[in-house]
Amino acid sequence: MSAPDPSEPVIEVSDLCLSYGSSTILKNVTFSVEQGQCLAVMGGSGCGKSTLLRSMVGLLRPRSGQITVHGSALWDGCHEPDWGILRNLGVLFQSGALWSSMNLLENVSLPLETFSGLSAPEIKELAMYKIGLVGLRGAESLYPSQLSGGMKKRAGIARALALDPKVLFFDEPSAGLDPVNSRKLDELILDLKQNLGLTFVVVSHEIESIFAIADNGIFLDANSRSILANGHPQTLRENSPVSEVRNFFARSLTD
Amino acid sequence: MSTDLNSGKTIKPIRPLLKIEEGDGFYSLLFSGDWTIRHPKGDRLSEFDSFAGQLSDKNTFRFQLSDDFTWDTSFLLFIQNIEQKISTHGAGVDFSSLPEGLANLLEKNKSNESLEHGRVEALSGAEDSVFEQILLNFLRVAEFWGKWMIFLWGLIRGKSFARGRDFLVACRDCGASALPIVTLISYLTGLTMAFVGSVQLEKFNATIYTADLVCLAMVREMGPLMVAIVMAGRTGASFAAEIGSMKLNEEVDSLRTLGIPAIDFLVLPRTLALFLMTPLLTLYADIVGIMGGLTVGTQVMGFSALHYFEQTQSALLSMWEIYSGLWKSLAFGLIVGLVGCYKGINSGNSSISLGKSVTSSVVVSITLIVIADALFELAYSYLGLR
Numbered sequence: 001m002s003a004p005d006p007s008e009p010v011i012e013v014s015d016l017c018l019s020y021g022s023s024t025i026l027k028n029v030t031f032s033v034e035q036g037q038c039l040a041v042m043g044g045s046g047c048g049k050s051t052l053l054r055s056m057v058g059l060l061r062p063r064s065g066q067i068t069v070h071g072s073a074l075w076d077g078c079h080e081p082d083w084g085i086l087r088n089l090g091v092l093f094q095s096g097a098l099w100s101s102m103n104l105l106e107n108v109s110l111p112l113e114t115f116s117g118l119s120a121p122e123i124k125e126l127a128m129y130k131i132g133l134v135g136l137r138g139a140e141s142l143y144p145s146q147l148s149g150g151m152k153k154r155a156g157i158a159r160a161l162a163l164d165p166k167v168l169f170f171d172e173p174s175a176g177l178d179p180v181n182s183r184k185l186d187e188l189i190l191d192l193k194q195n196l197g198l199t200f201v202v203v204s205h206e207i208e209s210i211f212a213i214a215d216n217g218i219f220l221d222a223n224s225r226s227i228l229a230n231g232h233p234q235t236l237r238e239n240s241p242v243s244e245v246r247n248f249f250a251r252s253l254t255d
Numbered sequence: 256m257s258t259d260l261n262s263g264k265t266i267k268p269i270r271p272l273l274k275i276e277e278g279d280g281f282y283s284l285l286f287s288g289d290w291t292i293r294h295p296k297g298d299r300l301s302e303f304d305s306f307a308g309q310l311s312d313k314n315t316f317r318f319q320l321s322d323d324f325t326w327d328t329s330f331l332l333f334i335q336n337i338e339q340k341i342s343t344h345g346a347g348v349d350f351s352s353l354p355e356g357l358a359n360l361l362e363k364n365k366s367n368e369s370l371e372h373g374r375v376e377a378l379s380g381a382e383d384s385v386f387e388q389i390l391l392n393f394l395r396v397a398e399f400w401g402k403w404m405i406f407l408w409g410l411i412r413g414k415s416f417a418r419g420r421d422f423l424v425a426c427r428d429c430g431a432s433a434l435p436i437v438t439l440i441s442y443l444t445g446l447t448m449a450f451v452g453s454v455q456l457e458k459f460n461a462t463i464y465t466a467d468l469v470c471l472a473m474v475r476e477m478g479p480l481m482v483a484i485v486m487a488g489r490t491g492a493s494f495a496a497e498i499g500s501m502k503l504n505e506e507v508d509s510l511r512t513l514g515i516p517a518i519d520f521l522v523l524p525r526t527l528a529l530f531l532m533t534p535l536l537t538l539y540a541d542i543v544g545i546m547g548g549l550t551v552g553t554q555v556m557g558f559s560a561l562h563y564f565e566q567t568q569s570a571l572l573s574m575w576e577i578y579s580g581l582w583k584s585l586a587f588g589l590i591v592g593l594v595g596c597y598k599g600i601n602s603g604n605s606s607i608s609l610g611k612s613v614t615s616s617v618v619v620s621i622t623l624i625v626i627a628d629a630l631f632e633l634a635y636s637y638l639g640l641r
Contacts, residue, residue: 097508097509114416114513
């Protein structure tokens, strides 16, 4: 893959409309993610955050609109997404979604075995390195059912990193984690952002975690089914003209 | 004047008691005992109802709670019900002497709004009409079948994500691991047929033809059918459960985001393994079934093993007798594999739908197997192959 132009946005979402069957979840969603940024997708429960993520990682075809990654369209009008683009995207699902019939090493190796031209020892070395990177060295031979919730998420990140993607998508990374583990996960994300120059799209409603990791944010609203505000979380908290956004950050109930 | 609603009953502190005392321009409701979900309160309510029915003047009701009084949310609902009855008679209620938490909860319960109608409707989703559902199901089957064919073609051309390792594991799980159950079932089938046949054939003094009967019935019909049914219950169901729970756990999604199609990676190795293993198991079942017949022939009817085998051999006019059964079992294996995987892939996002998928994979498989068997027999006889 050619080196991306750093001034160009990595992901551009334009006029996206998402629906399940006949019910519209989101409409007129337009935003972009810059190279090396961490974009937080925020909003209350049921506002379509995860649906937006599903569409950006090739699991839900938009009803209309387009998602482009490095200038090429992910959904090219046909039924299936562009698989070539998807391989440059890594995804961490809410539960980790590790393949339960394989141990940790096999989980991380599978994408490499399938898509890289490396030899078996090289694959193993690289997979072990990725496992070490997320702090799970020594757990390679464990199966997903033997891992704790936090370890599953870390393992999920190791697998998402397997093919050295340029963009990582996280679905509620801190959901179900205790404060310490959640903080550790934030540190890991910052580490990866700084050292590998990765771009992140993080769906979250954990305010602390958003402030720790996000450079930019979009705020989705369940009533208007669209983006209510965008900008740096700090700016949104202090200066947003929209009361829902300020309430979200202040955990306030007032209108 | 005081009205004791519990007159004539032994007073235990644990029982919920309600006494009503009349004061100057008000009634006092004296609650004592255990007003929790341990005791039904219907009696108290109807007693209060009959008391309230005699009310003529508009008075205020006050609450008095004794020291041994305990409450939970069932008491809250009781209060709400008597307040309703009191207000229908035009009297007022003074809540001030109730515990603070209880009064707050009463207030909250009145102001709790239900969800907006549109919201609930959006969550429950639009119901498709029966016609749409049938069409949708048909399209799903067509899509699954089409994709399976395309990926199979990809596999033949060497472009596939399916792994040989998964194929071998599936072969072991649906082949070698099924040997004990297949042995037991086909042996007993052969045994039973020999018993049933010998009783009938004895009337014609032709018991040796039991060997022909068992042999032909096994290789033509019972071998393929029994193996297919065992496979449907054992392997097809496990395919549906495994793939369905992978879907539930977002594991199928995580394959897809890597660009690995589930049908290619998960379905192809399993269906092909079953496609290959079912005829092999059928051949094995044929042999074991004949052994079952042999047991009866030698131990019960007293033929020598050699005599029985010679008769068996003479019954098999050509190898086609065996092949015809194996052709069937190829189709049965494919049916079981495809139905099991289809049900797994199309199972919904809840554990209930997973259970339904597994059940229906077995039911649909067995139905299709029986239908396919009938079609095969029809075709064989029309083509003069029987």
